[in-house]
Amino acid sequence: MIRLSPQLRTAVQRTTLPILVLLSGAVIVLGKADQLLFDSLRTAVSDTVAPVLDAIARPLNAFGEVVDHARMAVTTYQTNVRLEAENQRLLQWQQAALNLAADNKQLRGLLKAVPETALSFVTARVVANSGGAFVRMILINAGSEDHVSRGQAVLTGEGLVGRLTEVGDRAARVLLITDLNSRIPVTIERSHVAAVLAGDNSERPRLLYLPAGDGAKVGDRIVTSGEGGVFPPGLPVGIVSATDGGGPRVEPYVELSQLGYVLVADYGLSRSLPQPLPMLARPARHAKIDGDDGTLR
């Protein structure tokens, strides 16, 4: 280390703090102005730290299981009563579903419809969440080494979780459907009315752009519409839980604050999402739109 004279050292000590405060302010403004400026840094840090976080998250998953066990032990009786009733109902639904599946298969055969199935799934562990009131994201321990790529849908058995926004070699970041920046084209399953599911950082995102008078009712199932080509149509998202002012609210099927493992599904659609362009090398607008059309399928 360089030896500084005592006076100079004191001067440096006194000015570092104000300078760093100004620097942080500048970083915030720059990061806001050009979202991609710090992207590679972010991805590099996620990649480096993901294995460490993964190691720490493992015992936490076990802890979560213990909490679940304790809760189950307390509520066994009520749960059992509820499940028996539900089972009765579901057995009837199973019969109905089997009939419908047989019908469906036969009709699809007649129509020569193309089956819609995910091409591949990757299961990943959640290693970090955003920890704060202002962002809804999670970090998972799968990256381009595991053949996941930006824009892919992230699900659990219950329904849609979000989509991949940043993919490193070993880790990827998922923008949850509740985040302020999340906008997902959906339809109301009952009426086939299209809408946009917009997150606002609350637990229940809002339905926007519903046609007047064609509103959603409490209990309506919301599924992805497939418009925009990022998600396939029909992925379960949630249920309309309230319809008071400011647009109906949707309760997601997935308990987003308790994610342990998620599935990254590759439907072969992720290239439809335009890659963000760095501010400095941004071509004219029409060129970008041409690029989008080229990748649509």
Add this chain to the structure above:
Amino acid sequence: MALKVFSIPALPRVNNGAGRVLPVATTLLAAVISVLPLQIPGYAALTPVFTLMAAYHWTIYRPDLLPPLALFAVGLTEDLLAGSPIGVNALLLLLTRMAVLSYRRYFVNRRFPFVWTGFTLLTAVAMVALWVLHCILDLSLLDFRDTVIRGALTVAIFPLASFMLGRAQRAVMGTG
């Protein structure tokens, strides 16, 4: 503003390596803890601001061992890990140091309730400032309730954090 207030008072020298890195290490640990995916319903949104606790504690007791550059680095790391707008936590921690250093002489050698009251005031100001900053960055009016609960949790957990940091400080550095 006079720069005099940001100068570091003379403190007993810590000669062992572990003692010298303890403040930075615990603040970094606080950043990591805040992104851990605890599977508690609703926890993610209400995660207490652990780094604020560490920054406050060390700026009062050992400001020489948690220099501004370390706060800046830890803040940036937290932003990068959490996916929050980059620079926000760095700014928060540095401003915390600024504020605490200016009033530090009132807090050293005082009883814990007094230190806790100081932290409560700091958290209140910090949470409102964070909320305003995010509203500006997102260009929308964000729900204030989560911020209030998060602030309350942060204040509630501070005694435990301060106790643990104090214990670590005594164990490793041998001074209170």
